[in-house]
Amino acid sequence: MTTPMNIRAALVTGGSGGIGRAVAERLAKDGIAVGVHYAGNKASAFDAVAAIAAAGGRAIAVGGDVAEPGDMTAAFEAVEAEFGGIDVVVNTAGIMLLSPIAALNLDDLDRMYRTNIRGTFVVSQLAAQRVRSGGAIVNFSTSITRTQFPTYGAYAASKGAVEAMTMVLARELRGKEITVNTVAPGPTATPLFLQGKSDADVERLARAAPLERLGTPEDIAEAVAFLAGPGRWINGQVLFANGGMA
Template identity: 75%
Template sequence: MTDTTTRVALITGATGGIGRAVTDRLVRDGFAVAVHYAGNKAKADETVEAIRAAGGKAIAVGGDVADEAAMAAAFDATEAEFGGIDVLVNTAGIMLLAPIATLNLDDLDRMHRTNIRGTFVVSQQAARRIRRGGAIINFSTSVTRLQFPTYGAYAASKGAVEAMTLVLAREMRGKDITVNAVAPGPTATPLFLEGKDEAALDNLAKAAPLERIGTPEDIAEAVAFLAGPARWINGQILFANGGIA
């Protein structure tokens, strides 16, 4: 078992673009990490092996974030391995885009199951289990402020994430646990880049005063801030987008 002075983080969606960057950043800060995956166990195992080879502490935990039994098991496994959990980072999510007029309602249900129910299920476990002095960090999106066409259903799901994050922060009164959400702007992940040509990416880059698209590492820095020194930031949505909104 890890020394109880080691801080422990469970990161959902930890093998994705932002999730992997967050995992690597928290490992550099000395965290032991539970690398969550939904379907790609091999990728999670590779991530764990890389962390351990570099001297870090990690395990892989799997399961559908919207399945309460699977998530209870993931939290159980993390606590059994490391003795407790200090930080939950909920990067898991899916994005399906279409105009509201034509969106397939099955896609709406899939996205809301993962993004809304999944965030709720994982936040519920975290609210019951995170140790004092810890942090719950959910993920929204800057699109809730940007009103990009085709993003209506996705933005709606993330608006729900923001609402539950702000309420949970108040419900955790007296437990010394912060609850915040990070809202990335356009970020160069495989999910975001898919289907966009160079002209579209150039236009998005120019929209921000810093005149570039964000990187997963940019978002990971915001998470590390909330997971570590930012003890007086609570019940907030932190927009990490280079000033685009």
């Protein structure tokens, strides 16, 4: 396949659904070719690729475990082979297992940290080595690191680690013209977020923000598109995309 040499390309981990898919589709609207990454849901990834193509964009699906360097090296290489390089890496892949700290199963802790911390580290490490000058790396945290809701302790701790590595990596890439930031969504209307919550719980969380609604995946994707595109003077920061929650 012939690829224009000036095309920008992105890899979006967890791009097969939820916020990740919204990010992939939003970047494609800006003319960025996208590698839509999936871990287990191959069909959803190919559906996202088809939707991007139907809207006039370019995309491929790439699979793998974000915590496995071999898998993710192959994913990076697939995007580079298809589009000529990588300019944007967005780490939306993550899992959330909730429990009071006193009762948390440590196997769940290890599982969550493997994806959220090790996975982000593996992908960020490869991104630091391979993203072209002028590019952007966008990691994902959560507004729970500020709101401190009960049962979210281990999850918030994993995302606090993501924020810390983001700050350090931004400074380690001095002189390479690559920005590194974190987006920290508030309550966002995805199937994962809504699962297991009563209507009253959803309404309470929706009213927590001054805008009095849940965020949408598209709201979060706009923040990512800004950091991946015109937001070149924002670097080493955590952007709380949460409608004004404390």
